[in-house]
Amino acid sequence: MTELITQAPTLTKGANGREILLSVKGLKKHFPITAGFILQREVGAIKAVDGVSFDVYKGETLGLVGESGCGKSTTGRTVLQLYRPTAGSVIFEDQDLVKLKGESLRRMRRRMQMIFQDPYASLNPRMSVGRIIAEPLFVHGIGTPAERADRVQYLMEKVGLNPYFVNRYPHEFSGGQRQRIGIARALALNPSLIVADEPISALDVSIQAQVVNLLQDLQRELGLTYLFIAHDLSMVRHICDRVAVMYLGKIVELAPSDELYNNPLHPYTQALLSAVPVPDPASEQKRQRIILKGDVPSPAHPPVGCNFNTRCPVAVESCFRDEPELKEVLPGHFVACNLVS
Amino acid sequence: MAVASKPLSLGKQHDETKTRTPLSDAWNQFRRNRLALVGMGFIIFLIVIAVGADVLQSIGFLDNPLYQHEAPGMTFAPPMTCTQDPRRMDPQWCFVFGTDDLRRDMMSRAVYGARVSLSVGFVGATIAMLIGTSYGMIAGYYGGRLDNLMMRFIDFLYAIPDLALFILLQIFFKAIAAERERVGPFGQALVDIDRSMGGLFFLFIVLGLLSWIGIARLARGQTLSYKQKEFVEAARAIGARDRRIIFTHLLPNVFGPLVVVGVQSVAGFIGVETALSYLGIGVNAPTPSWGSMIATAQNNTFGAYPHLVLVPATMLTLTVLSFYFLADGLRDALDPSLRGS
Numbered sequence: 001m002t003e004l005i006t007q008a009p010t011l012t013k014g015a016n017g018r019e020i021l022l023s024v025k026g027l028k029k030h031f032p033i034t035a036g037f038i039l040q041r042e043v044g045a046i047k048a049v050d051g052v053s054f055d056v057y058k059g060e061t062l063g064l065v066g067e068s069g070c071g072k073s074t075t076g077r078t079v080l081q082l083y084r085p086t087a088g089s090v091i092f093e094d095q096d097l098v099k100l101k102g103e104s105l106r107r108m109r110r111r112m113q114m115i116f117q118d119p120y121a122s123l124n125p126r127m128s129v130g131r132i133i134a135e136p137l138f139v140h141g142i143g144t145p146a147e148r149a150d151r152v153q154y155l156m157e158k159v160g161l162n163p164y165f166v167n168r169y170p171h172e173f174s175g176g177q178r179q180r181i182g183i184a185r186a187l188a189l190n191p192s193l194i195v196a197d198e199p200i201s202a203l204d205v206s207i208q209a210q211v212v213n214l215l216q217d218l219q220r221e222l223g224l225t226y227l228f229i230a231h232d233l234s235m236v237r238h239i240c241d242r243v244a245v246m247y248l249g250k251i252v253e254l255a256p257s258d259e260l261y262n263n264p265l266h267p268y269t270q271a272l273l274s275a276v277p278v279p280d281p282a283s284e285q286k287r288q289r290i291i292l293k294g295d296v297p298s299p300a301h302p303p304v305g306c307n308f309n310t311r312c313p314v315a316v317e318s319c320f321r322d323e324p325e326l327k328e329v330l331p332g333h334f335v336a337c338n339l340v341s
Numbered sequence: 342m343a344v345a346s347k348p349l350s351l352g353k354q355h356d357e358t359k360t361r362t363p364l365s366d367a368w369n370q371f372r373r374n375r376l377a378l379v380g381m382g383f384i385i386f387l388i389v390i391a392v393g394a395d396v397l398q399s400i401g402f403l404d405n406p407l408y409q410h411e412a413p414g415m416t417f418a419p420p421m422t423c424t425q426d427p428r429r430m431d432p433q434w435c436f437v438f439g440t441d442d443l444r445r446d447m448m449s450r451a452v453y454g455a456r457v458s459l460s461v462g463f464v465g466a467t468i469a470m471l472i473g474t475s476y477g478m479i480a481g482y483y484g485g486r487l488d489n490l491m492m493r494f495i496d497f498l499y500a501i502p503d504l505a506l507f508i509l510l511q512i513f514f515k516a517i518a519a520e521r522e523r524v525g526p527f528g529q530a531l532v533d534i535d536r537s538m539g540g541l542f543f544l545f546i547v548l549g550l551l552s553w554i555g556i557a558r559l560a561r562g563q564t565l566s567y568k569q570k571e572f573v574e575a576a577r578a579i580g581a582r583d584r585r586i587i588f589t590h591l592l593p594n595v596f597g598p599l600v601v602v603g604v605q606s607v608a609g610f611i612g613v614e615t616a617l618s619y620l621g622i623g624v625n626a627p628t629p630s631w632g633s634m635i636a637t638a639q640n641n642t643f644g645a646y647p648h649l650v651l652v653p654a655t656m657l658t659l660t661v662l663s664f665y666f667l668a669d670g671l672r673d674a675l676d677p678s679l680r681g682s
Contacts, residue, residue, distance in 0.1 A: 040486070040489070077574075080578055082574060082577055082578060106580040106582075107580075109578065109579065109580035110580065113578060113579075114574075114575065114578045116571040116574070116575060117571070118571055121570050121571040121572060122570075122571035122572050122574075122575050123572055123575075124572045124576075124589075124590055124593075124594070125363065125594065126363055126593040126594055127589075128362075135576070135579060135581070136579040136580070139576075139579050139580050139581045139582075139585065140580060168361075169361065169362060169363060172361060182575075185575070185579075189579075
């Protein structure tokens with residue numbers, strides 16, 4: 001298995017001296033809306049991701065949270081080039097993935113992997129567990145069949161599966177076990193970045209903790225970096241070093257976990273966090289929920305000015321005119337709000 | 342943490358040596374459908390006697406289907422009639438299913454007719470599966486404008502009334518065969534192939550022309566639905582090429598419903614062949630076919646000699662029913678989503 005890349009190239013250092021593994025700048029993903037019978041014309045676009053920028057440092061876990069449809073999954077997939085972005089750059093290990101095509105992009109896929117939300121849909125029902133986990137090695141032509149079998153056994157043990165079940169099929173496993181198979185597959189190529197797209201939201205609560213602990217153990221042992229997409233805010237606080245909050249295709253706030261949870265500055269983050277129950281009866285009694293009115297606007301027709309102005313409880317006149325920029329208001333704490341400076 | 346680091350010892354109490362592959366599951370399900378088993382049994386029986394017809398003839402179970410017996414009064418002989426034919430080495434012959442207007446053995450003609458019906462059915466279904474699956478999967482996988490164009494072409498083909506086209510084309514080919522000297526070297530080669538196959542070759546071409554459109558539509562629909570599944574996205578994230586995604590991830594999953602429709606279509610092709618031969622534009626005249634046998638019955642007052650129509654019609658009915666029963670069983674076995682309905 002000498003072909004497996006174990007050493008990451010030297011990375012650019014950020015302002016705080018930490019190595020930047022992934023740097024996303026002005027990322028946009030617009031899905032065209034077409035009409036017409038044979039000659040299809042573009043009549044509009046769903047702005048699923050509309051100008052997102054963030055850095056992910058080596059070895060950290062960056063959380064990406066937001067309600068359904070805010071573009072967090074699309075961001076994850078666009079970072080991995082599963083969707084090609086409309087605009088922006090994705091610099092991963094000092095290479096701009098957006099500029100890569102074909103074989104060179106395929107080679108970069110060895111360094112970044114994905115864990116999927118639905119463990120029932122993410123494994124091919126016609127392939128045995130051994131073939132599923134070995135597939136990344138096979139696709140990149142790594143190792144001999146015997147070496148691949150060894151690696152499969154190692155990976156199965158690593159994720160807490162009995163290697164005895166190597167010839168079984170996905171339908172013979174429970175949801176949690178299937179998610180472990182998905183994790184083993186993601187680890188097969190020894191990647192440095194793993195995009196986890198709501199890896200626990202389809203699992204039982206009792207299994208969620210196991211999988212989260214597994215992910216943390218693996219991060220510590222293998223030096224992995226996670227982009228962790230989720231909507232469960234308490235789980236995100238537990239696992240993430242920093243958290244980015246998304247709303248309607250844009251990041252509205254990005255800060256270290258504790259800072260974000262203790263001192264949310266954006267009105268949307270405040271509303272979101274006010275919905276999280278506190279496991280302490282005394283403070284739970286005092287918890288004031290901020291109820292947002294209305295629905296998320298359509299990403300095909302986002303509002304003028306601040307995206308959040310249709311539901312913001314504190315919006316002023318300028319919010320309907322000026323689009324706020326993501327600014328660093330405290331060290332490491334970024335907010336996109338006209339009222340915060 | 343401990344939960345994650347030690348392998349789960351689930352399943353120790355189960356029989357660990359036994360894996361349930363998707364295929365063995367399908368067989369277990371199929372076995373329970375008695376009608377399907379009976380259908381499969383009859384089809385196997387039919388294949389054996391059709392393939393082994395020459396052997397059966399050489400050991401004296403069957404007669405030459407073209408041989409016209411000389412014995413007097415043997416025209417339209419009822420079943421179980423025995424005769425002496427002075428022209429033969431072994432003059433004694435018993436007509437189990439009776440004789441037809443030219444004093445030929447009906448049982449032998451029915452068995453040799455099975456050859457025509459089965460080969461038309463299987464070749465037609467194979468052509469339909471090959472073209473239909475590739476066409477549909479390409480359209481579904483690549484999507485976009487290509488898909489749109491390919492599907493509009495199919496809509497166009499759908500608008501053609503197929504039986505009318507079959508009749509027209511068969512008449513056209515018959516005319517070509519009759520004018521062999523005037524159709525050029527390529528046409529002559531085709532006509533020669535067709536003659537050596539007793540008229541089957543042109544029938545294959547005619548049936549193959551439109552047969553695949555239903556399967557193509559189904560293949561496209563299945564591909565579209567499986568293309569969205571996360572395991573296909575996972576394969577792309579791994580770095581699998583299009584070819585691998587199509588053949589390893591899509592085809593095995595798409596194949597089940599296609600096989601079901603393919604088996605059903607065998608019955609359809611047998612029906613069309615019978616219809617064309619009944620109209621006198623199927624296989625060439627002396628070649629025995631169930632359709633031409635029914636036509637003979639109709640021309641010769643079958644009210645008085647019911648075996649003339651009963652023998653080919655029973656064979657046809659049993660065969661078509663068997664294929665439908667088999668397809669029914671396959672659908673339950675290969676498509677778990679339909680199970681129990």
